[in-house]
Amino acid sequence: MAVTIKSAKEIELMREAGRLLEIVHDEMGKIIRPGISTMDINECGDRVIRELGCKPNFLNYGGFPASICVSVNEEVVHGIPKKERLLKEGDIVSLDAGLIYKGYHSDAARTYAVGQVNPKVQELLDVTKQSFFEGIKYARAGNHLFDISAAIDDYVSRFGFGIVQALVGHGIGTSLHEDPQVPNFRQKRKGIRLAPGMTLAIEPMINMGTWEVKWLDDEWTVIAADHSVSAHYENTILVTDGEPEILTLHI
Numbered sequence: 001m002a003v004t005i006k007s008a009k010e011i012e013l014m015r016e017a018g019r020l021l022e023i024v025h026d027e028m029g030k031i032i033r034p035g036i037s038t039m040d041i042n043e044c045g046d047r048v049i050r051e052l053g054c055k056p057n058f059l060n061y062g063g064f065p066a067s068i069c070v071s072v073n074e075e076v077v078h079g080i081p082k083k084e085r086l087l088k089e090g091d092i093v094s095l096d097a098g099l100i101y102k103g104y105h106s107d108a109a110r111t112y113a114v115g116q117v118n119p120k121v122q123e124l125l126d127v128t129k130q131s132f133f134e135g136i137k138y139a140r141a142g143n144h145l146f147d148i149s150a151a152i153d154d155y156v157s158r159f160g161f162g163i164v165q166a167l168v169g170h171g172i173g174t175s176l177h178e179d180p181q182v183p184n185f186r187q188k189r190k191g192i193r194l195a196p197g198m199t200l201a202i203e204p205m206i207n208m209g210t211w212e213v214k215w216l217d218d219e220w221t222v223i224a225a226d227h228s229v230s231a232h233y234e235n236t237i238l239v240t241d242g243e244p245e246i247l248t249l250h251i
């Protein structure tokens with residue numbers, strides 16, 4: 001599939017899809033505390049998405065049984081929400097959410113500390129988030145796609161954390177996953193040349209220990225192979241003539 005270049009009208013729809021998803025994340029972020037279940041978070045996110053007049057794009061995607069991926073501690077991504085999975089003080093929880101607005105998709109993830117976490121875990125959260133910002137610096141017309149990958153890799157590697165390779169970022173638009181793939185680690189090739197109107201989900205997934213992952217028997221939940229904790233941070237972004245635009249975060 002070719003990489004799509006969005007028209008001005010499509011970009012407006014993508015911006016709105018992104019703005020609405022930020023509201024969903026803000027609402028979910030407010031309820032994070034010890035004692036709530038991962039299903040409570042899913043129900044909150046699903047409700048807000050529908051109240052905003054949108055549809056959750058993860059629900060039933062490839063058979064995924066919920067609207068929000070809720071991944072705790074060593075779970076990297078694609079955690080399935082459960083009533084009986086309660087958050088406790090010192091956990092971290094990654095919320096990956098997406099929605100469809102008038103046929104256009106947005107996708108973003110945040111990782112939260114539940115109460116107080118130890119300083120090394122907090123560093124993992126901070127580095128994962130910052131690695132997105134290091135990557136997006138290179139999301140400029142004329143640069144190459146894998147400049148983004150290299151910038152994330154160079155930043156994260158300084159801290160000795162493991163960069164997940166089995167899952168990568170992606171183009172996004174009228175489909176949740178479009179070309180190109182956006183790896184979070186250095187590539188041998190340069191990748192495509194970036195052009196205005198490309199919309200990408202950049203989403204570093206970083207483990208405290210090894211970069212290697214495995215899948216649980218539920219066939220969805222990805223965990224760090226050494227069971228170390230893992231963080232995920234993602235935004236949908238737009239490549240422009242100048243500064244890249246973050247569609248799912250308005251600072």
Ligand code: MG
Pocket residue numbers: 107108169170201203234
């Ligand atoms: Mg994504």
